[in-house]
Amino acid sequence: MSSVAHPPAQILAESVVQSVDWLAIAPPTLAAVVALVVLVADLFVGEARRPLLGWLSVAGLAGSTALLLPLLDGDRATFCLTGDTRACSYTADHFTLVVQFLVFGGALLAALLSVTALKDARGRLPEGEFWFLLLSSAAGAALLPASRDLATLVVALEVASLPAFALVGIRHGDRKSSEAALKFFLSSVTATAVSLLGISFVYATTGTLYLTQVADRIQRVDGQLHTLAQTGVVLTLVGFAFKTAAVPFHFWVPDTYVGAPLPVAAYLSVVGKAVGFSGLILVTVVGFPSYADVWGPALAALAALTMTVGNVGALRQQATRAYSAVRLLAWSSVGQAGYLLVPIAAAAYSDDAEQAVGSTVAYALMYAAVNLGAFAVAALVGRTSKANRLTDYRGLYARNPLAALLMAFFLLCLAGLPPGVIGLFAKVTVFSAAVDAGLGWLAVVMAVNVVIALYYYLQWTALLFRAREGETGKHRVPAPLTAAIALTAAVGIALSGAPQLVLRFADTGLF
Numbered sequence: 200m201s202s203v204a205h206p207p208a209q210i211l212a213e214s215v216v217q218s219v220d221w222l223a224i225a226p227p228t229l230a231a232v233v234a235l236v237v238l239v240a241d242l243f244v245g246e247a248r249r250p251l252l253g254w255l256s257v258a259g260l261a262g263s264t265a266l267l268l269p270l271l272d273g274d275r276a277t278f279c280l281t282g283d284t285r286a287c288s289y290t291a292d293h294f295t296l297v298v299q300f301l302v303f304g305g306a307l308l309a310a311l312l313s314v315t316a317l318k319d320a321r322g323r324l325p326e327g328e329f330w331f332l333l334l335s336s337a338a339g340a341a342l343l344p345a346s347r348d349l350a351t352l353v354v355a356l357e358v359a360s361l362p363a364f365a366l367v368g369i370r371h372g373d374r375k376s377s378e379a380a381l382k383f384f385l386s387s388v389t390a391t392a393v394s395l396l397g398i399s400f401v402y403a404t405t406g407t408l409y410l411t412q413v414a415d416r417i418q419r420v421d422g423q424l425h426t427l428a429q430t431g432v433v434l435t436l437v438g439f440a441f442k443t444a445a446v447p448f449h450f451w452v453p454d455t456y457v458g459a460p461l462p463v464a465a466y467l468s469v470v471g472k473a474v475g476f477s478g479l480i481l482v483t484v485v486g487f488p489s490y491a492d493v494w495g496p497a498l499a500a501l502a503a504l505t506m507t508v509g510n511v512g513a514l515r516q517q518a519t520r521a522y523s524a525v526r527l528l529a530w531s532s533v534g535q536a537g538y539l540l541v542p543i544a545a546a547a548y549s550d551d552a553e554q555a556v557g558s559t560v561a562y563a564l565m566y567a568a569v570n571l572g573a574f575a576v577a578a579l580v581g582r583t584s585k586a587n588r589l590t591d592y593r594g595l596y597a598r599n600p601l602a603a604l605l606m607a608f609f610l611l612c613l614a615g616l617p618p619g620v621i622g623l624f625a626k627v628t629v630f631s632a633a634v635d636a637g638l639g640w641l642a643v644v645m646a647v648n649v650v651i652a653l654y655y656y657l658q659w660t661a662l663l664f665r666a667r668e669g670e671t672g673k674h675r676v677p678a679p680l681t682a683a684i685a686l687t688a689a690v691g692i693a694l695s696g697a698p699q700l701v702l703r704f705a706d707t708g709l710f
Contacts (some may be wrong), residue, residue: 219277219278220275220276220277220291222269222270222275223270223275223276223277223289223291223345224277224289224291224345225266226263226264226266226267226299226303226341227263227339227341227345228338229259229263229266230259230260230263230303230306230334230335230337230338230341231335231338232259233255233256233258233259233260233262233334234330234331234334234335234338235331236255236259237252237255237256237259237327237330237331237334238327238328238331240252240255240327241326241327241328241330242327244327249326249327250317250318250326252326253310253313253314253317253326253330254314255330256310256330256333256334257307257310257311257314260303260306260310260334260337261307263303263337263341264300264303264304264307267296267299267300267303270291270296271296274290274291274292274293275290275291275292276289276291276347285411286347286348286407286409286411287347287409288346288347288348288350288351288409289342289346289347289351290345290347291345294344294480294560295344297560297564298344298473298477298560299341299344301469301470301473301563301564301567302337302340302473302474303337303341304567305466305469305470305473305567305571306333306334306336306337306466306470308465308571308575308683308686308687309462309463309465309466309469309470309571310330310333310462311679311680311686312461312462312465312575312578312679312680312683313330313333313460313462313463314679315578315677315679315680316460316462316578317329318677319582323370323371324369325369325371328365328369329366329369331362332362332363332365333362333366333463333466335358335362336358336359336360336361336362336363336366336466336470337359337470338358339355339356339357339358339359339360339362340355340359340470340471340473340474342354342355342358342359343355343356343359343474343477343478344473344477344481346481347409347410347411347481347485348408348409348410349398349401349402349408349410349413349435349486350398350408352478352481352482353394353395353398353438355474356391356438356442356474356478357391359470359474360387360391360442360474363383363463363466363467364380364383364384365380366459366460366463366466367379367380367383367455367458367459367463367467368380368381368458369460370460373458375457375458377458378454378458379451379455379456379457379458379459380455380458380459382450382451382454382455383455386441386448386450386451387441390437390438390440390442391438394435394436394437394438394439395438396434397431397432397433397434397435397437398431398435399431400427400428400430400431400434401413401417401428401431401432401435403424403427403431404416404420404424404427404428405417405420405428410481410485410486411485413486413487414485414486414487414488414489417432417486417487417489417490418489428490432487432490432493432494433493433494433497435482435487436479436482436483436497436498438478439475439476439478439479439482440475440479440501441475442471442472442474442475443472443476443479443536443539443540444471444475444505444532445501445502445504445505445536445540446501446504446505446508446537447504449505449508449509449533449536452529452530452532453512453526453529453530455467455529456525456526456528456529456532457522457525457526457529461525461574461577461578461581461587462578464525464528464529464574465570465571465574465575465578468528468529468570468571468574469566469570469571472532472539472563472566473563473567476539476543476559479498479543480543480556480559483498483543483546483547484543484546484552484556488552491546491547491548492547494547495544495546495547495548496544496547498543498544499541499544499547499638499641501537501540501544502537502538502540502541502544502641503537503641503644504537505533505534505536505537505540506534506536506537506538506644506645506648507537507644507648508533508534509530509531509532509533509534509535509536509537510530510531510534510648510651510652510655511651512530512533512534513527513530513531513533513534513655514654514655516530516589516655518588518589518590519588519589519590520588521587521588522586522587523587523588523589523590524577524580524587524588524589524591524592524659525577525587527589527655527659528570528573528574528577531613531652531655531656532570534652535566535570535613537648538562538626538629538645538648539559539562539563539566539629540559541558541559541632541638541641541645542555542556542557542558542559542562542628542629542632542633543555543556543559544633544636544638545633545635545636545641546636547636548636548637548638549632549635549636554632555632555635558628558629558631558632559629561625561628562625562626562629564694564701565612565621565622565624565625565694566613566625568621568687568690568691568694569608569609569612569613569619569621569622569687569691570609570613571683571687572605572606572608572683572684572687572688572691573606573609573610573613575680575683575684575687576605576606576609576684578680579599579602579676579680580592589659589662590662592659592662592663593662593663593665593666593667594663594664594665594666594667595662595663596663596664597666597667598667599676603663605684605688606660606663607663607664608688608691608692609687609688609691610656610660611656611660612691612695613652613656614649614652614653614656614657615649616653616656616657618695619691619695620695620696620698621691621694621695621698621701624698624701625698625701626645626649629645630642630645630646633645
């Protein structure tokens with residue numbers, strides 16, 4: 200008996216216990232820890248000192264962003280299967296770091312907008328809960344691009360989503376806010392349930408949840424299970440299509456953006472999309488490459504439908520309607536989601552899937568900077584015009600010339616017109632991805648939609664410089680709001696000066 204070197208129990212323990220690369224998981228971990236600190240501190244901090252919680256949250260998000268820098272020296276992986284270093288639950292590669300930078304950068308700018316919004320609310324929004332929910336959602340969103348198994352992907356998706364539901368409905372007693380949160384919650388839960396059903400089908404046919412192993416095994420499933428695997432692939436995509444606001448999973452967007460506090464709408468428009476698109480890229484290009492004939496046409500059709508419905512919806516907004524500016528940004532974000540879907544669909548037909556996916560990441564980086572800038576100026580106007588109509592922007596140049604010029608720049612970037620060179624560059628990159636993949640019809644649909652979008656972006660831009668009827672009071676800009684507008688403007692202008700940097704930075708390194 201004593202000659203046995205390793206008892207069975209010890210062998211089992213060695214196969215289960217895994218080392219943890221703490222540096223790899225540090226960025227989302229710090230955000231989660233700061234969230235808990237803020238929640239506990241809220242119990243002991245007096246009313247007068249509660250604004251400090253906001254600055255602590257901003258510092259936490261800035262720290263999480265800074266922790267990405269030590270990870271640039273090479274790929275890291277942790278929570279791996281014993282004996283198979285390719286099958287890991289968490290991977291910090293270049294794709295992960297780029298999306299995490301987008302997530303933490305977007306959350307940081309949303310936090311700067313929130314500092315002003317909470318101060319203006321004068322206690323009507325619970326500060327401790329707000330910051331806890333925002334940081335928790337950001338931690339989940341940062342975990343998702345690093346996830347390399349289907350279970351972790353779903354957990355990350357829900358950790359990012361559940362606090363977002365509460366953030367949308369955080370204004371107590373506000374009927375609009377409660378209705379938006381309920382609509383967001385019910386549609387999201389339905390999409391998640393469908394995705395879980397799809398994942399269970401994939402697991403039943405492959406016997407694994409790790410994306411690299413799924414990719415190897417799903418192409419060799421028995422003929423009897425082929426239909427089940429095909430169904431699993433399609434259903435798995437539903438949850439991520441919902442997060443990207445792809446049509447027909449888009450109907451929650453306009454009401455949710457209007458009902459939520461404006462910084463939360465800005466957060467959802469950028470970080471929510473980053474979550475959806477990074478998940479969609481991972482499950483299609485990494486997990487299901489052999490089923491490109493299934494998800495390729497499906498995503499191409501979704502892209503065409505999404506950009507068309509989004510741009511037509513934005514075009515129909517009435518300038519005098521309450522919250523028409525926010526609604527236009529909401530419908531515009533749906534249209535932009537259609538453009539973002541094009542390179543992912545192209546990856547199914549392209550010989551260089553990595554380059555196609557890189558076009559989506561590059562477009563997402565451009566969109567994040569300029570869309571957050573547009574929301575920041577909208578938050579500025581919303582401080583004096585609560586209904587935030589498009590007509591409220593008439594004559595903004597007379598009241599605040601710099602804000603009007605920057606808003607015009609952001610809108611021209613979204614439209615893809617000079618001097619918004621980065622917007623034009625991003626659209627050309629996406630257009631090229633479609634053409635190179637042989638999706639000429641999708642490139643034509645995109646071109647038509649770009650022309651449609653030009654009309655409402657230019658119409659809004661023109662309003663900024665028209666003479667305003669009545670008083671032209673000055674806008675006072677608080678420091679956090681100034682910082683958010685300045686940061687987004689600096690990024691947009693810098694990238695317009697050197698747009699090729701985006702493609703270099705967006706090189707995914709997935710393969």
